[in-house]
Amino acid sequence: MDFLTILILLSFILSTLLLLLLGPKLFGSKSKLPPGPTPLPILGNIHLLGRNPHRSLAKLSRTYGPLMHLKLGSITTIVASSPEIAREILQKHDQTCSSRAVPCVAQTLGHAEASMAWLPVGSQWRKLRKITKEHMFTAQKVNASEPLRQEKLRQLLDHLVEGRGREVNFEEVAFVTALNLISTTLFSVDFASLDSGSSHEEVKEIIRGLMEISGTPNVADFFPILRLVDPQGLKRKAKVYLGKMLDKFDEIISKRLEERGKSWDCTRKTDLLEVLLDLNQEDEAYLSLHEIKHLLSDLIIAGADTTTDSVQWAMSELIRNPEKLSKAKKELRSVIGERAQVQENDIPKLPYLNAVIKESFRLHPPGPFLIPHEAEADLEINGYTIPRGARILVNVWAIGRDPSIWPGPESFEPERFVGGSVDYKGRDFVLIPFGSGRRICPGLPLAHVMVHLMVASMIHEFDWEAQDVDMDDVFGLSLHKARPLKAFPIIKS
Known part of the structure; x- marks a missing residue:
């Protein structure tokens, strides 16, 4: 059964029972809560979400304000839709709002109890955050792995040259390139291939399956009483996909330990x-193999997904705005020359390219909402009470389309960022695609480099022709294109 069918059946089955037993609690005084639409019995405001909640909630915020309260099933939900409210939540009340609202599928195979993405801020989370920060995402570590990125980038460009005359599916090539970069950084192996029909297809399907499940609205998240029932079967599907991924990691780890054991x-x-593995063997109580496998899952899934979407959206905007594309190409030629391959130390010298990426992130953030936060205690914002346990959504998409902040918000205008100081590293709340505060995405430094490098290389090495560039999006944990960008590369003579 689909999501809406389950909701309709659920309302008939539970409405009478819950109204009799919990009526006073469900419809008690809400005078201190932020304003919001009147909820229906049982369903609350779920019917207002539609197929694109980021758009629906942005529209509702124009009526009820940038701090809004909704009842989604049995879950009290607070929606922030302005930079000022986002700053209050993510900076001023960062400690109180740092916990996560953990979805049902994230609890599969103990993932939520070992995942840096879903753990509450505590000693275990700090440990995992420290490990990734010190051993993967420092400036020194990112710079040290540049030869690897150049190799993967060269493989991508060679693939496009060899396939001259064939239409390029940007979702496919960006996904494979991003996935291989991450898998090689983590394991020294490629997890995918640019050649269709390769032996790596299973890994790609596992990751895409998990991403699709994670982005599917789940009735059990609105009515936690149904989590054991799993009416849509999403948790069961997640168990299959995540189980296969963890089995893959088991295989890699076992082989590595065997190699290490043969000779000192x-x-x-x-x-x-x-x-x-060094940390594990020094002290298994400090870092278990279970934690290692779930940490690797977080890094693989999030890294491949956000980079793929970001590259595809940026290229879509450039191809449908040829004057902006021409301007970016001209800057590349003037900075690095006609034939040279783009290097990472070129990125700071390309202000217009940087503006292109910022503008793309404004219009198409990697996720329409930041990963949901949860209030650990009652707090007050603008005179309203955010109750303990409330789910908090920061509508990044709405902030990026707010006409009071951005003139001509629907237009792709990189020039608005040229010469300005606004950045997306968590300090400027008008542009927070990767979040802010202690929960800011730890992989931001690597994502920054990869997105710039891939987009710059594709527009520097080739001209592009596309008959139609569809800009519809599909709601999920990430903001995917409804239809992949497809275009023909024209090799410069």
Whole structure:
């Protein structure tokens, strides 16, 4: 059964029972809560979400304000839709609002109890955050892995040259390139291939399956009483996909431990897995193999997903705005020359390219909402009470389309960022695609480099022709294109 059918059946089955037993609690005084639409019995305001909640809630915020209260099933939900309210939540009340509202599917196979993305801020979360920050995402570590990124980028460009005359599916090539970069950084192996029909297809399907499930609205998240029933079967599907991924990691880890055990002087890899296994073998109580596998899952899924979407949206905007594309190409030629491959130290010298990426993130953030936060205690914002346990959604998409902040908000205008100081590293709340505060995305430094590098290389090496560039999006944990960008590369003579 689909999501809406389940909701309709649920309302008939539970409405009488819950109204009799919990009526006073469900419809008690809400005078201190932020304003919001009147909820229906049982369903609350779920019917107002529609197929694109980021758009629906942005529209509702124009009526009820940038701090809004909704009842989604049995869940009290607070929606922030302005930079000022986002700053209050993510900076002023960062500690109180730092917990996560954990979805049902994230609890599969103990993932939520070992995942840096879903753990509450505590000693275990700090440990995992410290490990990734010190061993993967420092400036020194990111710079040290530049030759690897150049190699993967060259493979992508060679693939496009070899396939001259064939239409390019940007979703496919960006996903494979991003996934291989991350898997090689983590394990020193490629997880995918640019050649269709390769032996790597299973891994791609596992990751895409998990991303699709994570982005599907789940009735059990609105009515936690149904979590054991799993009416849509999403948790069961997630168990299958995540189980396959963890089995893959088991295989890789077992092989690595076997290699390490054969000889003390074996040639050691320089990837993250080697570091994690060192920490594990020094003190298994500090970092278990269970934690390692779930940390690797977070890094693989989030990294491949956000980079793929970001590259595809930026290229879509450039191809449908040829004057902006021409301007970016001209800047690249003037900075790095006609034939040279783009290097990472070129990125700071390309202000217009940087503006293109910022503008793309404004219009098409990696996720329409930040990963949901949860209030650990009652707090007050603008005279309203945010109750303990409330789910908090920051509508990044709405902030990026707010006409009071951005003149001509629907237009792709990179020039608005040229010469300005606004950035997306968590300090400027008008542009927070990666979040802010202690829960800011730890992979931001790597994502910044990869998105700039891939977009710059594609527009520097080729001209592009596309008959139609569809800009519809599909709501999910990430903001995917409804239809992948497809275009023909024209090799410069």
